[in-house]
Every structure is written in C-alpha cells, then in structure tokens.
Amino acid sequence: MPKLFPVHVRDDFLDLVCSGASVSEAARRVGASRGTGKKWWAESGQMTLSISAHGGLADPAPSVEVSCGRALSEAERGMIQMGRQAGMSYAKIGAAIGRDKSVIWREVNRNCDAEGRYNAKVAHTRAHQARRRPKPFKLIEDEDLCRLIAVWMDDGWSPKLISSMLAFYFAGDQTMQVSHETIYQALYVQTRGSLRKDLAENLSLKRKQRIPHTADRLKSSPYKEAFKISERPAEVQDRAVPGHWEGDLIIGSDGTAIGTLVERSTRFTILLHLPGDHTAETVAAAMIREMANLPEHLRRSITWDRGTELAGYAKIQTALETTLYFCDPHSPWQRGTNENTNRLLRFWFEKGSDLSAHTPEDLNRIAAKLNRRPRPTLNLDTPANRLNQLLQAA
Known part of the structure; x- marks a missing residue:
C-alpha cells in the first residue's frame, strides 16, 4: 500500500523544486521516494527541468521580484x-x-x-516560463x-472573426x-509570417500600418492632463444645477463645420x-466669444469628446x-443631450452639405427657432423660456 503524505509535505516538495532543487533531492528532503516525487511533479504541470547532473528547474523565476503591474507577484500567489x-x-x-x-x-x-490543488510556487514558476521570449511565430511555416x-x-472577414471561427x-x-x-x-510586420502582403488591403480601414492602442499612443495626447467625465460632480448628472454644457461639432462637406x-438642464x-x-484655435475663439457674456453660474462646466478641435x-x-470634462474614447452617448440636439439641427444642416454657406446671422436665427420649440422633456416649456427664468433669477 503506497505511503500517504499530508498535503503540506507535497507543497514543501514542490516549493523545493521551484527553488532550484532536483526532483530526487526534493523528494529525499521531505521523506518521499524518488518515484513519488516524479509523480507529484508530473501532476503539478510538468514544467521544464534542466537536463544536467543537477536536474533542477530549467528556468526558475528570479528570486528578486520586480513588480509587473498587471501580473500577479509571488507574494500575491502565496496569499491565494x-x-x-x-x-x-x-x-x-x-x-x-x-x-x-x-x-x-x-x-x-x-x-x-x-x-484542484493550487500551489503558489508552481503557479509563479509556470507564469515565468510562459513569459519567455522569443516565442515561435505560428504563421511562419503553417x-x-x-x-x-x-x-x-x-x-x-476581419482578423477577429477569423480567430473566432478557427476556435469554433x-x-x-x-x-x-x-x-x-x-x-x-503577420500583415503589418515584415518577416512576421507567410500571409500575402496584399491581404492588408482587405482590412476595413485599409491602413498600411497599425495604430498602437497603448500608453505610447497617449503620450502625445493633448488630453492626458485633462479632467475625465468620471470626475464630473454628481450635480451634472442629475441636471439639478444649471450651467453645465455639452459640446460637439456638426461636420459638413469639404471639412466645413458648425x-x-x-445646456443640460x-x-x-x-x-x-x-x-x-x-482647428483648436478657431473653436476656442468661437466658444470664448459666444459664452463670455453668460453669467458665471451658467458656465460651470463643459463636456466634450476627445476630438483635436478642443x-x-x-x-x-x-x-x-x-x-472642461472629456468623454471616454468612442463614447458619444456620454454626451446624450448634445447628440440628440445635433440630430434636431440636421433639419437645417443636412449631411454632406456645405456648412460654410451659413452666416453668423443664419446660425443665430436657427438657434432661436430651436430654442423656441416646446420640448416634452421640459413639460412642453421651451429652452429659451427656461434660460430666461434663470437669467431673471440671477
């Protein structure tokens, strides 16, 4: 009948191997046979062992650990x-x-x-070995x-769809x-695979190279020091306090815009x-010109998206x-009031039309028409009347 060992003995054995001892040496030190040690090691995941007289782990995790941010540390795995x-x-x-x-x-x-047993040393060593580079590239010879x-x-088909269907x-x-x-x-990096180079032309965006979605891309962003929409005070969300605005551009033909x-409330x-x-300079000048005459309590904040115009x-x-607060990337719904208003304005500013044909007087006239329109969200009151009430109160 095989000898039974407490769970902690098996864990001590695995810790010894992950620390550099050979399977035979670790088994001897915990009082188990070499065969039992081999069995325990095989059940743990069979990480790579060194082919040498020592016979320990081929690539042990470093004893001095550097924090990897997202990666779990050995101490965290010990807590698990x-x-x-x-x-x-x-x-x-x-x-x-x-x-x-x-x-x-x-x-x-x-x-x-x-x-179903979890060993921190084994898990940490397996993670370390899995991170080894360079890894063989799958599309070189297949x-x-x-x-x-x-x-x-x-x-x-997109690469994402292809990956999903291959897995299926x-x-x-x-x-x-x-x-x-x-x-x-394989498409964008030279010598990284055997796919035809012209396949990149089949991608929906037709890019010649990939745009990185990493921290490096954000280094040059003008908004890296700006306030995020998540930092807006609660009074903006519930519309209880007036003076919070949402902004955007309506784009027409040949780069024309309005x-x-x-105002949210x-x-x-x-x-x-x-x-x-x-441009950023033109938009800034226009916003300052149009909003400067508003009383201070009616220009508490402005929420915009991350377009370069701001x-x-x-x-x-x-x-x-x-x-100024800025929406999360690709999240126009976070400016819902502005999006709905722009939809109404398309009655006068059709898509694909030349928006430079409209003079400042035209814009004032159209804005007045929209502000005098009764709104169900205001119990059929008008935006102009609501704003006048705020101005009179001030």
Whole structure:
C-alpha cells in the first residue's frame, strides 16, 4: 500500500523544486521516494527541468521580484494559496490582495492540478516560463493555416472573426487556432509570417500600418492632463444645477463645420460659427466669444469628446473660468443631450452639405427657432423660456 503524505509535505516538495532543487533531492528532503516525487511533479504541470547532473528547474523565476503591474507577484500567489486552504471565496481573496475576484478565478483555474490543488510556487514558476521570449511565430511555416486565413480575408472577414471561427471549427486542434493579434502582426510586420502582403488591403480601414492602442499612443495626447467625465460632480448628472454644457461639432462637406453647445438642464442651444476651418484655435475663439457674456453660474462646466478641435481647452477654461470634462474614447452617448440636439439641427444642416454657406446671422436665427420649440422633456416649456427664468433669477 503506497505511503500517504499530508498535503503540506507535497507543497514543501514542490516549493523545493521551484527553488532550484532536483526532483530526487526534493523528494529525499521531505521523506518521499524518488518515484513519488516524479509523480507529484508530473501532476503539478510538468514544467521544464534542466537536463544536467543537477536536474533542477530549467528556468526558475528570479528570486528578486520586480513588480509587473498587471501580473500577479509571488507574494500575491502565496496569499491565494493560503486563502484557498482557509476556504475563502474568490471575492474575499481578491479583496485581501487588492485584485478583482475574476483575476483570482482565472489564476486558480489556470494553475490548479488535476485534483484542484493550487500551489503558489508552481503557479509563479509556470507564469515565468510562459513569459519567455522569443516565442515561435505560428504563421511562419503553417501553409494550411495561412491559406485558410487568406481565403477568408479575400471574402472580407476581419482578423477577429477569423480567430473566432478557427476556435469554433478546430476546437480540439490548437495548431489550427491563432489570435487576431498574430494575424495583424503577420500583415503589418515584415518577416512576421507567410500571409500575402496584399491581404492588408482587405482590412476595413485599409491602413498600411497599425495604430498602437497603448500608453505610447497617449503620450502625445493633448488630453492626458485633462479632467475625465468620471470626475464630473454628481450635480451634472442629475441636471439639478444649471450651467453645465455639452459640446460637439456638426461636420459638413469639404471639412466645413458648425460648433454646438447645449445646456443640460434647459436644453438651450448655442451655435458656433467656424469660418474656414475647425482647428483648436478657431473653436476656442468661437466658444470664448459666444459664452463670455453668460453669467458665471451658467458656465460651470463643459463636456466634450476627445476630438483635436478642443486641444486648446486650457485656454477656454482660463478665459471662461469654467471646467472642461472629456468623454471616454468612442463614447458619444456620454454626451446624450448634445447628440440628440445635433440630430434636431440636421433639419437645417443636412449631411454632406456645405456648412460654410451659413452666416453668423443664419446660425443665430436657427438657434432661436430651436430654442423656441416646446420640448416634452421640459413639460412642453421651451429652452429659451427656461434660460430666461434663470437669467431673471440671477
């Protein structure tokens, strides 16, 4: 009958191997046979061992750890192991180490052995070995996979869709699965794969190179120091306090544009005349000109999207003594009042029309028409009447 060992003995054995001891040496030090040690090691995930007289781990994790930000540290994995042994939930373990419970769930499911045991040293070593570079590139020599990807791209399929369908059709064959990032690398990086170079022309955006969605891209952003929409005070959201505006541009043909500003509580609209262009300097000058005569309590804040036309926001804030907040990228719904107003304004400013044909007087006349229109959201009152009430109260 094989000898039974407490769970902590097996954990001590795994810790020794992950610290550099050979399987035989670690088994001897915990009082187990070499065969038992081999069995424990195989069940733990069979990480790469060194082929040498020493026979320890081929690529152990460094003893001095540098924080990797998103990556779990060895200490955090130790807390996960102790939490598991104590019967704590994923949520409680996550709260203890400052991580979301989904991170703990993925970590445990990725690194548990066949019997559901989690060992921090083993998990940390496996993560370290998985990060080793360089990794073999999948689309270098796999002609069958490259040929299938090319067929689908010729039919207009995106790399994301191709990756999803490969996972669907070849669920049991990892050699026929590839991420959409790998396909993009093969298309955009020279010598990174065997896909036809002209396949990049089948992508919907027709770009010659990839635009990085990383922190490097944000280094030159004019909004990296700006206030985010999440930092707006609660009074803006519930419309209880007037003086908070939303803004955007209506774009016409040949780059012509008109600026729009809408007050959230009254729906009062101001139109900005932008002759010739809609550069940051032009838009800033128009906003300062049109809003400067408003009383201070009616220009508490302005919310805009991250278009380059408002890169001069610091100048606007100083001149109007207001605060500008910027929406999250690709989130126009966060300026819902302005989006709805722009939809109404398209009655006068049709898509594809030359917006430079409208004079400042034209814009004032159209804004007055819209501000005198009864609004169901105002109990059939008009934006002009609501704003006049605020001005009289002031």
